Amino acid sequence: MFKSLIIILLSSVLVNNYVLSRFLGICPFLGVSKKLNQATGMGIAVTVVMLLATAVTWPLQLLLDKAGLGYMQTIVFILVIASLVQMLELLLKRFIPALHKGLGVYLPLITTNCAVLGVAINNITDGYNFLESLVSSLGVGLGFLLAMVLFSGLRSRIDETNIPKPFRGLAATLIAASFISLAFMGFAGIVEKMFA
Amino acid sequence: MKKSIRSTVVLVSICAVMAILLGLTNYFTAPIIKKNQEAAANEALLQVMPNGEGFEKMDISSFTLPKTVTEAYKEKNGGYVITLTTAGYDTGLTIMCGVNADGTVSGAVCLASKETLGKEKTYGESFVGKNAAGVEAVDTVSGATKTTTAYRNAIKDALNAAIILGGGSVDIRTPEEILADNLNTALPAGEGKFTKLFIVEVIEGIDAVYTADNGAGSVYVIGEEFIAVPTDTTSDNETVAAAQIILAASTSTDISLTDYENLPENLLSAKKTATGNYILETKGAGFGIMNDEKYIHSSGEYIRVRVSMTPEGKIIDTLTVYQAESENYGGACAKESFYGQFDGKTEETYQEIDAISGATLTTNGYLKAIENAFAAVKIFEGGNEQ
Amino acid sequence: MKRNSNWSILLKGLLKENPVFVLILGTCPTLATTTTVDGAFGMGIAALAVLVCSNILISLLRKVIPDSVRIPCYIVVIAGFVTIVQMIVQAFLPGLYVKLGVYLPLITVNCIILGRAEMFAGKNSVGKSALDGLGMGLGFTVALLAMSTIREVFGAASFAGIAIPFMENYKIEFLVKAPGGMLVYGCLIALVYVITKGRAPLKKSFSCAGCPNAANCQTGACEAAAEAEIEKGDA
Numbered sequence: 001m002f003k004s005l006i007i008i009l010l011s012s013v014l015v016n017n018y019v020l021s022r023f024l025g026i027c028p029f030l031g032v033s034k035k036l037n038q039a040t041g042m043g044i045a046v047t048v049v050m051l052l053a054t055a056v057t058w059p060l061q062l063l064l065d066k067a068g069l070g071y072m073q074t075i076v077f078i079l080v081i082a083s084l085v086q087m088l089e090l091l092l093k094r095f096i097p098a099l100h101k102g103l104g105v106y107l108p109l110i111t112t113n114c115a116v117l118g119v120a121i122n123n124i125t126d127g128y129n130f131l132e133s134l135v136s137s138l139g140v141g142l143g144f145l146l147a148m149v150l151f152s153g154l155r156s157r158i159d160e161t162n163i164p165k166p167f168r169g170l171a172a173t174l175i176a177a178s179f180i181s182l183a184f185m186g187f188a189g190i191v192e193k194m195f196a
Numbered sequence: 197m198k199k200s201i202r203s204t205v206v207l208v209s210i211c212a213v214m215a216i217l218l219g220l221t222n223y224f225t226a227p228i229i230k231k232n233q234e235a236a237a238n239e240a241l242l243q244v245m246p247n248g249e250g251f252e253k254m255d256i257s258s259f260t261l262p263k264t265v266t267e268a269y270k271e272k273n274g275g276y277v278i279t280l281t282t283a284g285y286d287t288g289l290t291i292m293c294g295v296n297a298d299g300t301v302s303g304a305v306c307l308a309s310k311e312t313l314g315k316e317k318t319y320g321e322s323f324v325g326k327n328a329a330g331v332e333a334v335d336t337v338s339g340a341t342k343t344t345t346a347y348r349n350a351i352k353d354a355l356n357a358a359i360i361l362g363g364g365s366v367d368i369r370t371p372e373e374i375l376a377d378n379l380n381t382a383l384p385a386g387e388g389k390f391t392k393l394f395i396v397e398v399i400e401g402i403d404a405v406y407t408a409d410n411g412a413g414s415v416y417v418i419g420e421e422f423i424a425v426p427t428d429t430t431s432d433n434e435t436v437a438a439a440q441i442i443l444a445a446s447t448s449t450d451i452s453l454t455d456y457e458n459l460p461e462n463l464l465s466a467k468k469t470a471t472g473n474y475i476l477e478t479k480g481a482g483f484g485i486m487n488d489e490k491y492i493h494s495s496g497e498y499i500r501v502r503v504s505m506t507p508e509g510k511i512i513d514t515l516t517v518y519q520a521e522s523e524n525y526g527g528a529c530a531k532e533s534f535y536g537q538f539d540g541k542t543e544e545t546y547q548e549i550d551a552i553s554g555a556t557l558t559t560n561g562y563l564k565a566i567e568n569a570f571a572a573v574k575i576f577e578g579g580n581e582q
Numbered sequence: 583m584k585r586n587s588n589w590s591i592l593l594k595g596l597l598k599e600n601p602v603f604v605l606i607l608g609t610c611p612t613l614a615t616t617t618t619v620d621g622a623f624g625m626g627i628a629a630l631a632v633l634v635c636s637n638i639l640i641s642l643l644r645k646v647i648p649d650s651v652r653i654p655c656y657i658v659v660i661a662g663f664v665t666i667v668q669m670i671v672q673a674f675l676p677g678l679y680v681k682l683g684v685y686l687p688l689i690t691v692n693c694i695i696l697g698r699a700e701m702f703a704g705k706n707s708v709g710k711s712a713l714d715g716l717g718m719g720l721g722f723t724v725a726l727l728a729m730s731t732i733r734e735v736f737g738a739a740s741f742a743g744i745a746i747p748f749m750e751n752y753k754i755e756f757l758v759k760a761p762g763g764m765l766v767y768g769c770l771i772a773l774v775y776v777i778t779k780g781r782a783p784l785k786k787s788f789s790c791a792g793c794p795n796a797a798n799c800q801t802g803a804c805e806a807a808a809e810a811e812i813e814k815g816d817a
Contacts, residue, residue: 021760023614027693030609071222071669074687075214075661082657111657114610114691121684166772170606174768182761203651210643210655214662221666225673232676 005135008128010194012139014187018115019147020180025115029148030173032106034159039152040145045106047141049088050119053081054137057120058130077120082111115144151180241269241277244294244303244320248275259360262353266290268361273297276361278354279307282346289343291320291350295358300327304351319347328355371533382422385412392532395513396475396504397446399439448475456575460568464500466576473512474505474573480565499529499558501565503538505573511546514538514566519558528552529562543570591713595721601694602725603774608694611685612726613763619742622730623723624678628667628686630719633695635663637703637715644704656699661690694722725770732766733757 018024025046032042057077064070089107092100110116119140123133154176163172241251250272256265267279274297281290294302304320322334331351336344359366369377379390386408393405393414404417413426416436425431430440451466451474453459460478467475479498500518505511514535519527528534529552537549546566551559601607608629615625636659640647647655668686672679679686689695698718703711735741737757739749756762 023610023760023763024688026609026613027607030606071218071226071665072215074665074668074690075218075658078657078661078690079654082654111653112691112693112696114688117691118684118688121687125684164772166775167768171768171772171775174764174771178761178764178768181764185759185761199648199650203648206647207651207655207658210647210658214658218662218665218669221669225669228673229669229676232673236676 005132008132008136009139009142012136013143013146014184014190017143017147017184018118018140019144020177020184022118024118025113025144028106028109028113029144029151029177030170032109033148033151034155036149036152036156038106039148041102042106042109043141043145043148046110046113046115046144047138049081049085049107049110050116050137050141051134052084052088053077053116053120054123054133056080056084058123058133061124073121073124074117078111078117081116081120085111115140147180147184151177154180240292240307241271241294243305244292245271245275245277245296246303248277248294248302249273251277254361256361259357261357261360264350264353265357268357270361274362275302276354276358278357280350280353280357282350282353289346289350291347291354293320293323293351293354295354298327299355299358300325301331301351301355304347304354306347319344323348323351328352331355372531378422379406379415382415383408383413383424383426385426386410386415387412390415392515393443394502394504394515395443396448396469396473397442397471398473398506398512399442401435402439405439405443446470451576459575460571462565462568463572466572468576472507474507474576476503476505476569476572477501477517478503478565478568478572480561480563480568499561499565501535501562501569503566503569505569507573507577509543509570509573509577511538511541511566528555529558535562538566543567546570588710588713591710592717592720595714595717595719596724597721597774598778599718600721600725600774601697601718602722602729603771604778605694605697606771607697608692608722609767610688611692612729613760613767614685615682616726616730616733616763616766617737617758618681618740619727619730619734621678621681622726623742624671624675625682625685625689626719626723626726628671628682629689629692629694629722630716631667632660632663632689633698633719633722634712634715635666636660636695636699637711638708639663640699640703641706641708641711647704652704653696653700656696656704657690660695660699664690694718729763729766729770732770733762737762 012018016022019026019029028042028046033039057080060076060080061070061073064072064076085107089100092107119137123136126136128136155173158172158176161172167175238248238251242248248271251269252271254268254270256268261268262280264280264282265278266281269277271277271294276295277292278295279290279292283289290307291304292307293304296302301323302325304323306320319337323331326334331348334348336348356366367374376388376390379386380388383390387410389409390406391409393407395402395405401418402416403419406415406417408414411427413424413429416423416425416431416433416439418433418435423431423433423436425436425440431437446469448467448469451468453463453466462479464477464479466477469475477500479500481498498518498520499516502515502517503511504513516530516535519530534549534552538546541548547563595601597604599605602609602612611625611629616622636656639659640656643655643659664687667689668679671682671686698714702714706714731741735746735749736754737759738755739746739753754762757766
């Protein structure tokens with residue numbers, strides 16, 4: 001039980017990293033990874049929203065299935081995520097203004113972060129139970145944070161390098177991301193073997 | 197305020213409109229999707245029953261089926277498709293087998309296995325069109341005896357399951373379970389716990405004797421008949437009564453091994469009964485046991501066998517006293533279905549037994565132990581005492 | 583040239599304002615579904631259908647929807663159409679449904695669609711919005727096809743699942759893996775930059791301003807585009 005949770009956690013952080021191997025949440029990965037503090041803030045905000053979204057959407061799916069409305073999944077999930085983000089922003093602003101200052105700016109972006117909707121849907125399709133779903137969401141969020149933080153370090157170097165004009169900006173960024181993704185491919189197989 | 201009410205009304209009505217649109221689309225697509233999914237599921241079933249039509253998953257919880265059966269589908273024309281999981285060389289051999297309405301195999305495929313040889317991929321084809329007897333006659337694949345035997349047993353289970361699912365009845369008990377049931381019926385006072393008596397005397401007409409562990413009495417086996425004899429009573433059956441007298445009178449004395457020369461070094465101990473029979477314990481090298489993924493080979497690990505024999509060299513009874521073989525393979529040598537085969541055999545015929553499939557080394561080690569027993573009896577009878 | 587003629591609305595999506603290579607929107611499906619040509623084509627057409635439908639409906643409702651709740655309204659409309667497309671694909675193209683997996687419902691959060699709703703359909707007539715959706719959808723499809731052709735032909739030695747025998751010994755499997763996708767995408771962005779001679783429009787002025795992802799773009803991708811623009815000015 002505990003072992004399988006650890007495997008889910010580690011494989012969603014390292015092996016099936018949403019950004020680097022499943023291409024979910026690429027937009028903020030490319031957009032907000034320029035500075036370390038931004039990257040960290042966005043990563044933490046995404047992790048929190050993922051956990052909250054899963055905690056709400058998993059039981060909701062049960063209700064939907066019971067009512068025979070399984071096909072409403074996408075529409076319900078995205079509304080839940082959008083309102084969660086909205087609520088979280090309001091709550092932070094009202095009660096913890098300091099934290100809102102740090103994370104608040106990233107919250108509106110999260111609604112359209114496909115990693116959040118992706119993890120909510122994937123938890124259902126993978127047949128995880130409630131606890132496993134939460135652990136998997138945590139792992140995905142941490143994986144996102146890890147990718148962002150790693151990449152922000154790399155980007156500060158890219159910006160100082162003299163690269164051919166057509167590649168400047170996003171092209172070079174994507175190619176650098178490709179190499180990080182290549183490095184993460186090395187994790188494949190390690191996690192399962194570790195506990196085999 | 198008015199503004200926010202308007203916003204809410206618009207948002208809610210858009211939600212409602214989209215929900216209606218979705219519901220409509222779902223109304224039209226849901227049946228097609230369901231049909232697609234069924235067709236996809238049926239595709240696997242059609243592999244093993246190419247002529248099958250209209251499969252329906254059955255609730256198997258209300259049937260007593262062979263333990264290997266995991267899923268069953270009923271086909272319109274009276275056939276069944278049965279999924280079984282069994283253990284071959286490794287656990288997790290999953291087989292899907294189709295059984296026609298007439299009780300013949302329509303096809304079998306291996307869905308998942310961790311086996312190494314890959315022979316199971318096409319092995320299923322050799323069962324097509326066979327009935328229960330035909331399945332029994334299918335040869336195992338040499339080099340993959342363990343896997344193919346498990347495969348064949350799974351197919352047999354599938355045929356039995358089909359009979360049971362069809363409302364028939366069939367004995368799906370293993371030989372051990374049948375024996376246990378028979379003993380329990382004969383002597384309920386034994387509370388289901390019996391030990392086979394190691395017989396050292398020649399007793400005519402009796403196949404085996406079992407004693408209850410709680411001392412309630414014994415059960416004598418004559419062919420298919422199980423005759424219970426409670427403790428301190430004499431049976432009405434003449435054969436049994438005669439055997440009782442012989443067994444009660446049996447005594448034995450130790451033979452000092454140092455008194456003889458050239459005894460096989462695998463002979464551990466020997467006894468002689470008052471009637472002149474020998475009780476010998478010998479050992480043979482087996483395959484050893486798997487431990488930490490390494491085979492602890494035969495050095496130090498032995499199969500120990502107890503054999504009783506007439507002075508003429510005819511085996512009365514055999515028993516595996518100790519074995520350190522791995523559970524799924526050589527461990528079968530501890531079962532009566534294996535060592536019981538030696539009863540009544542002589543030096544000329546003792547090798548005519550069915551080897552343990554997939555455990556050649558164990559079988560050879562066992563035969564070596566028996567061979568030593570014959571050699572020892574010859575020396576004792578030859579009387580070359582010092 | 584007639585800037586606002588219907589033709590230019592339709593054609594701008596193909597190259598000049600290509601959503602994938604110039605506006606850098608919808609990166610997730612671009613990277614994820616381009617390992618095979620048929621998967622990419624399916625994704626392109628599915629997104630095109632959603633884009634056209636949502637553009638039309640949002641344009642129709644543009645005068646009804648109050649400004650304060652427009653984003654949730656757009657999201658509901660888009661998610662609804664995505665689900666409809668999802669059900670149709672599942673019913674009639676089950677193979678494609680399995681292939682696209684989670685990326686099909688994720689069209690909902692494809693920034694191209696929300697971006698076009700916000701930027702164009704919310705402000706223009708139904709006809710123009712439909713054309714805009716069609717153009718952008720085609721641009722998305724063409725971009726996916728270009729990328730998937732490169733990846734599948736060189737990476738898996740096949741085209742839409744049909745094996746190309748003489749390529750068999752020369753395939754670069756790296757290309758169909760995750761890092762290969764990013765590499766090809768990066769190179770194609772650079773290529774489009776060369777073709778358009780850096781005249782691709784400044785990203786900020788076209789899609790970001792109203793996009794809910796605006797802050798995202800402004801802090802990163804748009805800066806990159808802005809830098810490119812400055813470079814152009816320098817040259």
